[in-house]
Amino acid sequence: MRKIKGCRVIGIAGTKEKCDYLKSLGFDVALNYKENFVENLKKETPDGIDCFFDNVGGEILDAVLLNLRVNARIAICGQISEYNRLGEPSVGPRLFFHLIYKNAKIEGFVSTKWVQEWPQGIKEMAEWISQKKIKYDETIEEGGIEATPKAFISMLSGGNVGKQLVKL
Numbered sequence: 001m002r003k004i005k006g007c008r009v010i011g012i013a014g015t016k017e018k019c020d021y022l023k024s025l026g027f028d029v030a031l032n033y034k035e036n037f038v039e040n041l042k043k044e045t046p047d048g049i050d051c052f053f054d055n056v057g058g059e060i061l062d063a064v065l066l067n068l069r070v071n072a073r074i075a076i077c078g079q080i081s082e083y084n085r086l087g088e089p090s091v092g093p094r095l096f097f098h099l100i101y102k103n104a105k106i107e108g109f110v111s112t113k114w115v116q117e118w119p120q121g122i123k124e125m126a127e128w129i130s131q132k133k134i135k136y137d138e139t140i141e142e143g144g145i146e147a148t149p150k151a152f153i154s155m156l157s158g159g160n161v162g163k164q165l166v167k168l
Contacts, residue, residue: 003027004133007051010044012037012060014158021161025135038063048072048102053109057081065095068102075109080156137162144168 003009003026010029011022019030031040041063048069054061058081064074099106114121128134139160141151148166155164 004128010041012056018158018161021137033060038066042067051075053077055080062095065098068098068104070102070104072102072104074104074106076106077109138165139163140165140167142167 008028009026010031011019011025011027012031012033013019013022014032014034016032019032022030029044031037031044037060045067049064049067050069050072052061052064052072052074054064054074054076055078057076057079060081061074096106098104125134129136139151139154139162141147141154141164143150143166145166145168151160151164151166154160
């Protein structure tokens with residue numbers, strides 16, 4: 001949506017194929033977090049980052065915090081890099097002082113907070129999809145509810161493209 005609203009959009013993925021896929025969807029840049037991510041992010045954001053939607057946390061968030069613009073905003077929707085570390089959390093938060101110097105804001109993002117905006121969002125999204133302004137893909141696992149663990153594990157290990165679904 002941000003691209004539709006005139007923003008430059010950078011995607012992050014873990015393989016060349018997924019980065020190519022992001023570019024095919026219309027992302028301005030797609031960075032592979034496994035290949036010189038910190039350097040490439042800095043190169044692609046010489047003036048800093050205004051907005052970041054975070055699902056990963058950890059080293060990805062650290063790199064973003066080092067590249068914020070003044071008045072930047074970060075929405076945290078997930079922390080996948082930390083989920084398996086609940087018994088032994090990684091060190092942090094250690095770079096939040098960058099929020100101070102950049103007068104930046106970090107906020108949790110849960111979709112139900114925006115329930116009042118859902119009808120308008122659904123209307124706009126349907127228009128953009130019908131106008132081919134938004135492209136998407138789905139990975140569908142066959143096999144009913146019994147296939148759910150396999151689909152979930154595949155999604156967590158990067159085996160899906162787009163939304164991971166299970167056909168019931």
